[in-house]
Amino acid sequence: MSPTSIRPADAAYRRPADAAHRLRSWVRGDLRYDLPASLVVFLVAVPLSLGIAAASDAPVAAGLIAAVVGGILAGLFGGSALQVTGPAAGLTVVVAELVGRFGWAATCAITVAAGLLQVAFGLCRIARTALALSPAIVHGMLAGIGVTIVLGQLHVLLGGEPGSTPIRNLLDLPAQLATRHDHATLIGLTVIGLLVLWPRLPGPVRRIPGPLVAVTLATLAAVVWNDVDLARVQMPGSLLNAVHLPELPDRDWPAVAAAVLTVAVIASVESLLSATAVDRLAADRAARGERPTTPTNLDREMIGQGLANSVSGLLGGLPVTGVIVRSSTNVGAGARTRGSAVLHGVWVLLFAVLLVVLVERIPMAALAGLLVVVGLQLVKISDIKRVRRHRELAVYVATALGVVVTNLLEGVLVGLVLAVVLILRRVVWARVHAERVRAGPAGREHWSVHVEGTLSFLAVPRLAMVLGRVPPGSTVDLELVTDFLDHAAFDHLDGWVRQHETTGGRVRLDEVGPAALRGDQPRPSRRIHALVPPRWFSPWSSWQARHPDGSGEPNHTDQAGAPHAALRPLHVGVREYHRRSAARLRPFLTELDGRHAPHSLFLTCADARILPNVITSSGPGDLFTVRNIGNLMPADHSAESSVAAAVSYAVEVLRVPALLVCGHSGCGAMQGLLGGRAEEESHLGRWLRWGRPSLSAWRAGDAVGVAAAEDGRAEVDQLAMVNVARQVAVLREFLAARGVEPGRVSVQGLFFDIPTGLLLVLDERRQRFTSPPEQELESTGVGFVRP
Numbered sequence: 001m002s003p004t005s006i007r008p009a010d011a012a013y014r015r016p017a018d019a020a021h022r023l024r025s026w027v028r029g030d031l032r033y034d035l036p037a038s039l040v041v042f043l044v045a046v047p048l049s050l051g052i053a054a055a056s057d058a059p060v061a062a063g064l065i066a067a068v069v070g071g072i073l074a075g076l077f078g079g080s081a082l083q084v085t086g087p088a089a090g091l092t093v094v095v096a097e098l099v100g101r102f103g104w105a106a107t108c109a110i111t112v113a114a115g116l117l118q119v120a121f122g123l124c125r126i127a128r129t130a131l132a133l134s135p136a137i138v139h140g141m142l143a144g145i146g147v148t149i150v151l152g153q154l155h156v157l158l159g160g161e162p163g164s165t166p167i168r169n170l171l172d173l174p175a176q177l178a179t180r181h182d183h184a185t186l187i188g189l190t191v192i193g194l195l196v197l198w199p200r201l202p203g204p205v206r207r208i209p210g211p212l213v214a215v216t217l218a219t220l221a222a223v224v225w226n227d228v229d230l231a232r233v234q235m236p237g238s239l240l241n242a243v244h245l246p247e248l249p250d251r252d253w254p255a256v257a258a259a260v261l262t263v264a265v266i267a268s269v270e271s272l273l274s275a276t277a278v279d280r281l282a283a284d285r286a287a288r289g290e291r292p293t294t295p296t297n298l299d300r301e302m303i304g305q306g307l308a309n310s311v312s313g314l315l316g317g318l319p320v321t322g323v324i325v326r327s328s329t330n331v332g333a334g335a336r337t338r339g340s341a342v343l344h345g346v347w348v349l350l351f352a353v354l355l356v357v358l359v360e361r362i363p364m365a366a367l368a369g370l371l372v373v374v375g376l377q378l379v380k381i382s383d384i385k386r387v388r389r390h391r392e393l394a395v396y397v398a399t400a401l402g403v404v405v406t407n408l409l410e411g412v413l414v415g416l417v418l419a420v421v422l423i424l425r426r427v428v429w430a431r432v433h434a435e436r437v438r439a440g441p442a443g444r445e446h447w448s449v450h451v452e453g454t455l456s457f458l459a460v461p462r463l464a465m466v467l468g469r470v471p472p473g474s475t476v477d478l479e480l481v482t483d484f485l486d487h488a489a490f491d492h493l494d495g496w497v498r499q500h501e502t503t504g505g506r507v508r509l510d511e512v513g514p515a516a517l518r519g520d521q522p523r524p525s526r527r528i529h530a531l532v533p534p535r536w537f538s539p540w541s542s543w544q545a546r547h548p549d550g551s552g553e554p555n556h557t558d559q560a561g562a563p564h565a566a567l568r569p570l571h572v573g574v575r576e577y578h579r580r581s582a583a584r585l586r587p588f589l590t591e592l593d594g595r596h597a598p599h600s601l602f603l604t605c606a607d608a609r610i611l612p613n614v615i616t617s618s619g620p621g622d623l624f625t626v627r628n629i630g631n632l633m634p635a636d637h638s639a640e641s642s643v644a645a646a647v648s649y650a651v652e653v654l655r656v657p658a659l660l661v662c663g664h665s666g667c668g669a670m671q672g673l674l675g676g677r678a679e680e681e682s683h684l685g686r687w688l689r690w691g692r693p694s695l696s697a698w699r700a701g702d703a704v705g706v707a708a709a710e711d712g713r714a715e716v717d718q719l720a721m722v723n724v725a726r727q728v729a730v731l732r733e734f735l736a737a738r739g740v741e742p743g744r745v746s747v748q749g750l751f752f753d754i755p756t757g758l759l760l761v762l763d764e765r766r767q768r769f770t771s772p773p774e775q776e777l778e779s780t781g782v783g784f785v786r787p
Contacts (some may be wrong), residue, residue, distance in 0.1 A: 007185075012224075022135065026337060026339055030336040030337050030339060031339065033334050033336040034337055034340040034343060035334060035340075035343065036333065037330055037333035037335035037340040038333070038335070038339075038340040038341070038342075038344040038346075038347060038367060039343075039344075039347065040329060040330075041084055041326050041329050041335075041340065041344040042343075042344045042348060042351070043196065043209045043212045044209045044211060044212065044325065045071075045086055045326055045339065045344060045348060046064075046067070046212070046348060046351060047211040047214075047215040047367070048086075048087075048211060048325070048326075048370070048374070049063035049064055049066065049067040049087050049348070050063050050064070050362065050366075050367055051063075051367040051374065052087045052088065052089055052092055052318065052371075052374075054364065054367045054368075055089070055092045055096070055149055055152065055153060055371050056087075056091070056092045056095035056096050056099065056318060056571045057095070057099045058099060058107070058318055059098065059104065059316070060233050060359070061316075061352070062087075062104075062316055062317050062318045063087045063317075064192075064351075064359075065122045065243070065312060065316060065317030065318070066086055066087040066312045066318040066319070066320045067086040067087060067314050067348045067350050067351075068317075068352070069308050069312040069315065069317055069320065069345070070084075070085035070086040070087070070308045070312065070320035070345065071084065071086060071341050071344045071345025071346075071348060072342050072345035072346065072349075073304065073308040073311055073342030074301075074304045074306050074307070074308040074320065074322070074341070075304075075338045075339075075340075075342040075344075075345065076173075076304075077300075077303065077304040077307055077308075078301045078303075078305065078308075078322075078338070079275070079296050079297030079298060079299065079300030079301035079302075079303075079304060080275045080278060080279075080296040080297075080301050080338075081293050082281075082282055082327060082331050082338070082341075083271075083274060083275050083278045083296070083330075084323060084327045084329075085305065085308055085322050085323065085341065086319040086320055086321075086322050086323050086326060087318040087319070087320055088267075088270060088320070088323050089145065089149060089286075089374050089375065089378060090141070090142055090145055090270050091263065091267065091318070091319050091321065092145065092298065092320075093144075093145050093148050093149075093403065093408050094259075094262060094263060094409075095107060095318060097408070098110060098259055098263075100164075100557075101255070102256070102259075103247075104244070104316075105177050105245075105246055106247055106248065106249040106256075106461045108244060108245075108247075108258065108313045109246035109247060109249065109313065109785060110246050110248075110259050110260050110263060110313070111263065111309055111312060111313030111318070111319045112246055112250075112309070112310050112311075112313035112314055112319075113313075114260050114261075114267065114309055114313075114319065114645050115264075115305075115307065115308070115309030115310030115311075115313060115319075117260060117261070117264040117306070118264050118267065118303070118305050119221070119303050119306035119307060119310070121264070121268060121304030122300065122303035122304075122306060123299075123303065123308070125299045126299075127268070127272060127298035127299045127301065127302040128740075133269055133416075134392065134415075134416075135387070135392075135421060136271075136390070136392035136395040136399070136415070136419065137385075137395060137396075137399050137416060138273060139383040139386075140387075140397065140398070140399025140400040140403075140415050141399055141403055141408065141412055142378045142379075142382070143268075143379045143380075143399075143403075144399060144401070144403025144404050144408070144411055145375075145378055145403060145408065146374075146377070146378025147166065147375065147400065147403075148166045148375070148404055149371055149375030150371075150372050150373075150375035151166045151169035151173070151376070151404075152166070152371060153368040153369075153371040154169070154176070154189075154368075155176055155771070156364060156365065156368035157184070157185060157189070157365055157368040157369055157372060157669070158177065158179070158181055158188075159179070159181060159182055159184050159365075160179070166404045166405075167404070167405060180350075180372055183221075183225055183230060184230055184231065184363065184364075184365035185365065187221055187222065187230075187365045187369070188365040188366065188368055188369035188370070188372075189273060189369065190214075190217070190218060190671040191215065191217075191365075191366050191370055191492070192369045192372055192373055194210065194214040194217065194374065195210050195211065195370065195373040198210030198213070198214075205681035209329075211370055212371070213263070214370065215362060215366050215367070215370060216362055216368070218362070218365070218366030218369070219358070219362050219363065221363075222362075222363040222366075223361060224363060225691050227411050230363045230364075230365070231364040231365070232360060232362060232363055233360055233364065233367070234357055234360070243297075243315050243316050244315075244316030244556065246313055246314060246316070246407065247313070249295045251517050262444050263309075263319050266321075266408070267305060267309065267320070270321040270322065271301065271302070271330050272302070272322075273323035273324075274321070274322035274323065274324040274327055275296040275298065275301050276296070277324055277327075277328075278296070278322075278324070278327045278328070278331060279293075281328060281332075282331060291336065291347060304423075305320070305321065305322065308320050326344075330344075343548075346572055347425045347587070368399055370652060373630065378781055379400075381394070389587065392419070394418060395415050395419045396415075398418045399411055399412060399414060400416050402414035402415060403416075410574070426453075427454060428456060428458050428459075429452050429453055429458075430451060430452065430453035430454055430455045430456075430459040430482065431450070431453050432449070432450070432451050432459070432462055432463050432466040433449070433450045433454045434467070434469055434470060435447070436448075436561045444473070444475075445471055445474040445475070446474065446475045446476075446477075447471075447474050447476045447477055448479070449466070449470065449478045449479065450466065450479045450481070451463070451478070451479065451481065452481040452482065453479075453481075453482060453483070454483060454484045455484065455485045455486070455489040455493075456485075456489055457486060459489060460488055460489055460492050463492060463493070464496075467496050470500070470505075472500070472505060473503050473504040473505045474505050475505065475506045475508070476507045476508070477508050478493075478497075478507050479509075480509070490677055497613065539575060542571040587622060588619060588620050588621070589620055590665075592620055592621045595621075596621070597621070598621060598622060598623055598654060598656055598657065599622050599623070599657065599658065600624070600656055600657070600658040601623075601624045601625075601626060601647060601650040601651075601656050601659045601660065602616075602623040602624065602625045602660045602662065603626045603627075603628075603633065603659065603660065603661045603662070603731075604625070604626075604627055604660075604662040604663075604664075604670065605628070605629065605631045605662070605663065605664055605667060606627045606628055606629055607667065608670070610662065610664055610752055615752055615757075616759070616761045623660075624654060624656060626646045626647070628642075628643060628687075628689050629668075629669045629687055629688070630669030630670065630673075630687075630688065630690075630723065631661055631723070631724070631727060632669075632687070632690045632727065633647070633661075633667075633690075633727045633731055634722075635693065635730050635733070644734070647659070647731070647734060648738065651738070651740060651745055652736065652738070655743070657746065658746045658747070658748060659731050659745060659746070659747045660747075660748050660750055661724050661727045661728055661731065661747070662724070662749075662750040663721065663723055663749075663750070663751050663752070664720065664751065664753075664754055665713075665716075665717045665720065665751075665752070665753050665754045666716065666717070667716060667720045669688060669691065670691075670717075670719045673691050673692070673694070673695045673719065674695070678691065678692055691723060694719065694722050694726040694727075695719065697722050697726060698718060702722045702725070703720070704718075704721050704724075704725045705718040705721065705722045707721075708722075721751055724749040724750070724751055724762065725749055725762060728748075728749045729748075731747050732747055748762070749762035750762070758771075
């Protein structure tokens, strides 16, 4: 080996991994992005830090200390590159309770211990377990904190003093409103009005943080009213004089341990949820073409948060968490690295040390108005809608009320217990419903009984009560949609069926699933099935039993004379849709009500095996679907046809950007073309004549057909592929004839291979077929091959 050769170890040594090199790289590359972002976050952080300290019954300087320590230490040692740490509204209630119970010095000691516990969480790599807490509980907890903040700060804004509990504040609020109000109330209301109005102002104005503007204007008003007696922020000189060493509590050690655990868990959960939200914001930004950011290392983030809390408590600061308001501001301002969070802490430190005289001029009513808005923002309508959609609204409300009525820890425990109870109920509870379908004379009524869920011995009493309402001798449609059926429930059902039949009644089973119950059957002719819910788009034949009409009852018919049994699968399917699927679709359909803006026109065959929304993973409002025999587009542009009308409507009225033509394997229309059906004088024959150009092209050795033949496909599939390419060309000619500017509408050919379930895409440029992720989708083509 040459003396000048570099060994791997030498190469590693020479890699620029030292801190000095990373600093130089940051200064040359990312400083120009992080510096302005840090200034924006600093302007947001200062008024919020002061307000949160005031709401926590802590020294105002404690909020600034926490902002400095959280920004610098969590920024340097945390696992998130873009999250900004500082005092958070989510801990105000906890801190206020601790200050009232143990005093401020002991609260600082609790903060230190909570930080050390967070470090231990991170070292044990259990950070992700904090995310197991139900979002309904977390959002309910924050909503309860928000309500508590609002009820307390309204009294400060109105010139009074908050009571000891949220309920007391609520009860005293009418009397407080009835008293005479002074300049402090006007200042607070002005701050609230500005913060509510600020998001509705033009974009250039909104670049300035609303809280900064509101507090600044309120401070200027207080300076103008210098002779008015207004309560102002009290600072003990400079920030250095505000450093307050912690003291150990001298009593009630179990309560201290519970307080440490509460602060550690709440701070950890809020920080990790904020970090995951920041990752989503960064991913959205990267999707727009900006440089991607490394995802958060949650265990390292927990360690960084713990270090920040320990040091903040040692210096007399508030507990800190990752704060989504500051973090989202950081991402939106264009920050690239953790340098932005660190610089924001430095700016807060310089402000607190050099400009303390400005802080002391801020009226407390301005901070109260700011906190009222912050508290209201913790009660988010979007969170309520989300938990309601997941059927967890009861957990959200119970947690919020628990926090307001009792305290934060007990409120969270209430929500947690209710969440567990609801989960157990969903697991073990069966829904049993009986309704009369058709009235009749005694013994001739028709009833429907629906049983859904987990049918165990726990459900037998309710099952017996519901089945007891069914009159003897009636006809019963018994529909079981269960994921578990134990022996006790089976015995009861089987016994009820036999007993009902002895009274002259009949029981018809709707077997909505293939899995038969294992076990001894007393009567082989009666098979009660343990059933699974039908899947969306499963054929009726896979989940609906076929019941021969051997009942001896009159053969009911509909008004057109068709046998009623022919409509039964439809009626069962509609009932199943209403029961299972309508609620899932309703939110999307509600958004689409009055708005029809599909992405593509989808021209495909009328074959019942083609499901456009399934094979394209699309949903309501995405595809404007047109179906006919053979997915044909009439080439006579002057002739009137429903297909031409649909394409014109899609392009000219709906302004769709894409037209899709989808053929399929085993196409009956292509078989008809090969068999000469286009020569017949019939409706079908005359329609198939529009496919003659495709047949002629295939016989002439069209490139698409040759590629399909080389791939071993049958003649009918070769013709179907040629037909797709032909219809693509016809659609382009149609667009040109209508004067549609080139490039405004893309045309794409597709082929659905039914046996494999694969959707193939035409690629004109390569004359081969590849799956969509492996090609440029704007191409449209002449070659089909298997992917």
